[in-house]
Amino acid sequence: MTDISTAVSLEIFVGVDTHKDTHHAAIIDHLGRPVADHQFDATPAGYRKLLSFITDAGVIASVGIEGTGTYGAGLTRVLTEAGLPVVEVDKPDRRARRARGKSDPVDAYAAATAALSGRATTIPKTRDGDSEALRFLSRTRALAVKARAEALTALRAMIVAAPEPLRGQLRHLTRTDLIGTCAGLRPDPVAAGGILAATKTALRSTARRITALSEEINALDTDLAVLTRRAAPALLAAPGIGIVTAAELLICVGDNPDRLRSEAAFATSCGVAPLPASSGKICRHRLNRGGNRQANRALHTIVISRLKTDTRTRDYMARRTEEGKTKREIIRCLKRYVAREIYRVLHPTQVDSS
Numbered sequence: 566m567t568d569i570s571t572a573v574s575l576e577i578f579v580g581v582d583t584h585k586d587t588h589h590a591a592i593i594d595h596l597g598r599p600v601a602d603h604q605f606d607a608t609p610a611g612y613r614k615l616l617s618f619i620t621d622a623g624v625i626a627s628v629g630i631e632g633t634g635t636y637g638a639g640l641t642r643v644l645t646e647a648g649l650p651v652v653e654v655d656k657p658d659r660r661a662r663r664a665r666g667k668s669d670p671v672d673a674y675a676a677a678t679a680a681l682s683g684r685a686t687t688i689p690k691t692r693d694g695d696s697e698a699l700r701f702l703s704r705t706r707a708l709a710v711k712a713r714a715e716a717l718t719a720l721r722a723m724i725v726a727a728p729e730p731l732r733g734q735l736r737h738l739t740r741t742d743l744i745g746t747c748a749g750l751r752p753d754p755v756a757a758g759g760i761l762a763a764t765k766t767a768l769r770s771t772a773r774r775i776t777a778l779s780e781e782i783n784a785l786d787t788d789l790a791v792l793t794r795r796a797a798p799a800l801l802a803a804p805g806i807g808i809v810t811a812a813e814l815l816i817c818v819g820d821n822p823d824r825l826r827s828e829a830a831f832a833t834s835c836g837v838a839p840l841p842a843s844s845g846k847i848c849r850h851r852l853n854r855g856g857n858r859q860a861n862r863a864l865h866t867i868v869i870s871r872l873k874t875d876t877r878t879r880d881y882m883a884r885r886t887e888e889g890k891t892k893r894e895i896i897r898c899l900k901r902y903v904a905r906e907i908y909r910v911l912h913p914t915q916v917d918s919s
Contacts, residue, residue, distance in 0.1 A: 577623040580654065580676025581615070581630045582669050583607070583637035590615050591673035592622050597681055602670050607636065612643040620647075629654040629680030631672065633689035641689050653687040654679045690819035695796040697820060699789065699812045703859075706785040706809075713778040720747065720771045727764050735768075747772035799910050805870035806907075810863040814907055817860035828908035835860040837900045852897070864900040864907075871899075 577600060582589045584607065591602035603618055605611040619625060633641040633653045644651050654676040679685040690696070720743070724735045735743060750772075752758060752765030790808045793815065794801060800811045817834055818825065825831045832838040836856025842849050871878035878899060885895045 575623040576626050577619070578626055578677045578681040579619045579628040580673045580678065580680060581628065581637065581640065582672035582676060583630060583632045583635075583640065584669070585636055587611075587669075588615060588637070588640055589669035589673045590619060591670060591677050592619060593674065593677045593681060594623075595626070595681070597678060599674060602673055604669065607639070609639075609643075612640050615640065616643060616647055616649075625649055627652055627680040627685075629676040629685045630689070631656065631676055634692070638692060642692065645689075645691065651689055652680055652685045653689045654685040688821070688824035690824070691821045692819070694820035695792050696815050696818065699792050699796070700816045702785055702789050702792070703809070703812050703816060706782060706789070709778050709782050709785065713775055713782065716771050716775045716778065720744075720768065720775065723764065723768055723771070727768070728761050731761065731764060744772045744775050748776055797911060799913075800907065803906065803910060804875050805867040807870075810866050813857075813859045813863035817857040818911060822911055825908070828905045831908040832901055832904040835864060835900075835904050837861060837864060837897070837904050839897075839901075861900070864903050865896070867903050868896055868899045871903075 576595050577592050578595070580591045580593075582591075586607055587604050588607050588611065589602065589604045592600040594600055600622060601618075603615075605615040605618070619628070628644055628649050628651045630637045630641055630644075630651060631654050632638075633651070641651055676685070717740070724732060724743075726732075727735065735746065738746060747768040750765045750769040752762040752769065755762050755766055758765075786808060789812050793808050793811045796815055797811065800806055800814065801808070806814075814835075818831070825834060829838060833853070834856050836853045836858065838853055838856075839850035840853050842851040868878070872882060881899065882892075882895055885898065886892075890898075
């Protein structure tokens with residue numbers, strides 16, 4: 566029996582289907598013919614074995630990996646450090662998956678085919694600098710903000726159902742006074758105090774949780790400010806851009822901003838580049854609901870801030886309103902313009918070829 570790897574071109578394309586505990590690698594030649602596939606453990610030792618497996622098979626033209634920012638992050642880092650050309654592969658199309666089924670080898674070969682065909686061209690983030698550090702801090706902050714909002718909602722809901730006269734004492738307080746008052750409650754033991762004691766205990770516990778979460782958020786904001794000012798001080802100098810929005814934009818760009826070759830690519834990654842939806846004599850575009858939604862929200866926040874404080878933005882809003890555009894349509898246009906401005910701030914020496 567002839568080994569298929571001896572009858573194919575030396576130039577190969579690799580696809581990797583990544584999972585939490587295992588990675589499945591598949592190799593094809595320049596004509597898309599299968600060469601070999603194998604499963605490896607998702608450990609440093611497994612990464613080294615996978616690297617040896619694919620480099621021994623021939624000259625690697627491209628490696629397509631699913632989930633370069635999640636399960637495939639460690640492998641992506643190892644292969645990139647080894648000098649291999651790595652591209653990010655999207656999940657297989659559901660229609661194609663229904664036709665050919667699903668398994669780790671099937672998905673791995675599909676990833677290799679995507680790298681061969683040129684459908685997979687996105688350069689993955691290196692995740693080795695300030696942007697990756699900002700990502701961890703920002704996601705933790707978002708969880709804390711969400712938990713605080715839920716705790717505040719629960720606190721107010723408990724007050725609505727609290728027994729009198731406690732309800733009357735608390736219902737008209739401002740948020741700051743309410744949290745301070747509830748945190749300072751001194752209830753009787755629950756076993757002896759009944760519903761009133763239990764209510765006071767719950768209010769105090771919730772208020773103290775809110776206070777602790779606020780302190781956590783403030784500490785994270787301080788760390789975000791340090792990293793953001795170090796990574797992109799010019800970005801913070803632009804109108805309407807604060808620490809949190811700047812951090813989200815830097816996370817979207819990544820630690821290797823050169824992977825975004827034009828401001829159009831950056832706009833697409835933020836989900837503010839409209840998509841063509843023309844047919845026949847009808848020429849139109851539709852809203853892009855893809856991209857990094859946190860970065861998209863950051864751009865929206867910047868636009869709303871500038872509509873309140875920036876003369877250029879207010880003048881643009883007035884002019885486009887006279888042309889018959891709705892406020893929502895104008896904000897979408899402004900988000901695209903802001904994305905262009907931010908790209909130029911982050912790439913001051915790059916000539917935009919778009």
